[in-house]
Amino acid sequence: MLSLRSSTRLFCAKRLAYQRTVYSQASSDLKRVFSKIDDLKPRFIKRLKDAVAIPSVSSEPDRRNELFRMAQFIKSESEPLGVTLQQKELGLQDGVTTSKGEPIPLPPILQGTLKGSGSGKRILIYGHYDVQPANLEDGWSSDPFTLVEKPDGRLVGRGVTDDKGPVIAWINTIQAFKEAGVEIPVDLVFCIEGMEESGSEGLEDFIKQEKSKGFKGVDGICISDNYWVGIKQPVLTYGLRGVSYYSITISGPSEDLHSGLFGGTTYEPMIDLTHVLSRLVTPNGKILIPGIDEMVALLTPEESGLYDKITFTINDLKDALGNDTTIHETPKEALMSRWRYPALSIHGVEGAFSSPGAKTVIPAKVSGKFSIRTVPDIDLKKLDQLVFDHVEKSFASLNSKNKLKVELIHAGKWWVGDPNNWNFEAARKATETVWGVEPDMTREGGSIPIALTFEEELKKPVLLLPIGRGDDGAHSASEKLDTVNYIQGIKTMAAYLYYAGK
Numbered sequence: 001m002l003s004l005r006s007s008t009r010l011f012c013a014k015r016l017a018y019q020r021t022v023y024s025q026a027s028s029d030l031k032r033v034f035s036k037i038d039d040l041k042p043r044f045i046k047r048l049k050d051a052v053a054i055p056s057v058s059s060e061p062d063r064r065n066e067l068f069r070m071a072q073f074i075k076s077e078s079e080p081l082g083v084t085l086q087q088k089e090l091g092l093q094d095g096v097t098t099s100k101g102e103p104i105p106l107p108p109i110l111q112g113t114l115k116g117s118g119s120g121k122r123i124l125i126y127g128h129y130d131v132q133p134a135n136l137e138d139g140w141s142s143d144p145f146t147l148v149e150k151p152d153g154r155l156v157g158r159g160v161t162d163d164k165g166p167v168i169a170w171i172n173t174i175q176a177f178k179e180a181g182v183e184i185p186v187d188l189v190f191c192i193e194g195m196e197e198s199g200s201e202g203l204e205d206f207i208k209q210e211k212s213k214g215f216k217g218v219d220g221i222c223i224s225d226n227y228w229v230g231i232k233q234p235v236l237t238y239g240l241r242g243v244s245y246y247s248i249t250i251s252g253p254s255e256d257l258h259s260g261l262f263g264g265t266t267y268e269p270m271i272d273l274t275h276v277l278s279r280l281v282t283p284n285g286k287i288l289i290p291g292i293d294e295m296v297a298l299l300t301p302e303e304s305g306l307y308d309k310i311t312f313t314i315n316d317l318k319d320a321l322g323n324d325t326t327i328h329e330t331p332k333e334a335l336m337s338r339w340r341y342p343a344l345s346i347h348g349v350e351g352a353f354s355s356p357g358a359k360t361v362i363p364a365k366v367s368g369k370f371s372i373r374t375v376p377d378i379d380l381k382k383l384d385q386l387v388f389d390h391v392e393k394s395f396a397s398l399n400s401k402n403k404l405k406v407e408l409i410h411a412g413k414w415w416v417g418d419p420n421n422w423n424f425e426a427a428r429k430a431t432e433t434v435w436g437v438e439p440d441m442t443r444e445g446g447s448i449p450i451a452l453t454f455e456e457e458l459k460k461p462v463l464l465l466p467i468g469r470g471d472d473g474a475h476s477a478s479e480k481l482d483t484v485n486y487i488q489g490i491k492t493m494a495a496y497l498y499y500a501g502k
């Protein structure tokens with residue numbers, strides 16, 4: 001049996017052979033750009049290496065100057081290519097200080113433009129230059145901030161796929177057009193932020209403020225900040241689930257008690273909480289809160305058909321889970337449950353005993369945390385009310401003398417675009433030209449709230465154009481981007497801009 005890696009290699013070899021014939025369908029302009037991208041490969045890998053070397057971790061206040069260095073790096077790499085980028089300051093970060101107690105500024109948003117040959121189309125490119133934390137002790141095979149080129153083609157380092165790789169890939173795309181002597185047929189507008197991994201603080205207000213200024217006249221938005229579903233098939237993403245996160249706090253006795261002294265004499269918050277939590281969802285994922293299913297958009301035959309074409313097997317899911325704990329038997333059911341139906345997950349209990357050993361405490365106050373991944377057409381305000389009513393009713397039925405508080409901690413709305421609009425059409429053609437296959441049209445179970453903000457504020461279509469694979473391990477140890485995906489991703493971006501302008 002082939003290992004995953006060697007079968008991937010075989011697959012890549014097949015792909016590369018395939019490309020040569022497909023490229024012949026590209027225009028001569030595009031072929032010149034593609035061959036320039038091949039020529040510049042060492043330069044492009046070096047650029048990514050330099051980007052990875054700056055540990056721009058937005059969640060570590062003591063590294064805030066690294067975010068400013070990273071912003072400066074992007075500016076200095078782009079400006080010789082004719083991109084004017086302005087560093088937009090956002091003020092101080094709310095409630096966060098360095099270890100010395102000093103307030104810290106939010107990382108700047110890089111906003112700018114590049115004039116193309118002018119087909120009239122104006123495309124906004126969004127990306128982020130901050131990364132997740134990474135330490136060698138987390139299980140990295142090498143220093144996370146030193147890009148390593150593995151013999152099998154993997155580029156390993158923090159941020160290679162999320163999201164420095166795609167951001168640098170856009171810069172590379174512009175360089176390739178320029179050096180190939182081909183004009184980019186669209187105008188570009190950039191919005192590159194440095195707080196994505198920490199809740200995109202400041203970005204929403206910035207978009208609202210710029211929609212009538214710097215972002216005026218934008219025709220479409222392209223976001224490259226997600227991944228293929230698997231490792232073989234390129235995808236375009238047209239939907240994301242939202243998330244509404246809740247907490248249920250139950251408080252009882254005035255302080256933690258010993259069960260030997262008080263067990264059997266008092267209503268226990270932890271017992272109440274487990275009863276209430278158990279009434280939220282069944283073990284096979286059915287949400288028990290009445291009224292939610294009724295808000296979910298009905299499946300149309302057209303949408304159902306999109307799932308039939310997707311290259312995904314139940315074994316892919318088992319591989320990702322690490323064993324067979326799947327709820328569903330067919331890949332279609334599994335994908336629909338991940339992308340187009342809501343899901344309720346219970347995440348943890350604050351205040352409960354959770355260490356090894358056998359402590360006989362009765363916790364005085366506990367908070368259960370759960371979230372619901374939301375989908376079209378769930379109304380978030382109505383959802384909150386249904387959740388509150390259901391939890392209060394469940395608790396009331398216990399006849400406990402404890403106190404209940406249920407609240408929403410945060411919410412981000414779902415997004416779904418039209419996979420047949422011009423923005424997706426250009427990306428579909430680009431993918432076919434570069435990879436020689438029609439991309440799968442996919443949705444994602446996770447959330448990128450800013451996709452929806454762009455669409456709602458600018459009232460223009462958003463496209464998600466991922467370049468990395470499903471096994472890249474964004475946010476994990478030994479995050480990687482395959483060299484073939486990096487280089488083909490740059491070509492796909494180039495072809496996308498080309499077709500969007502035609």
Ligand SMILES: [Zn+2]
Nearest residue numbers: 162163196225
């Ligand atoms: Zn990201």
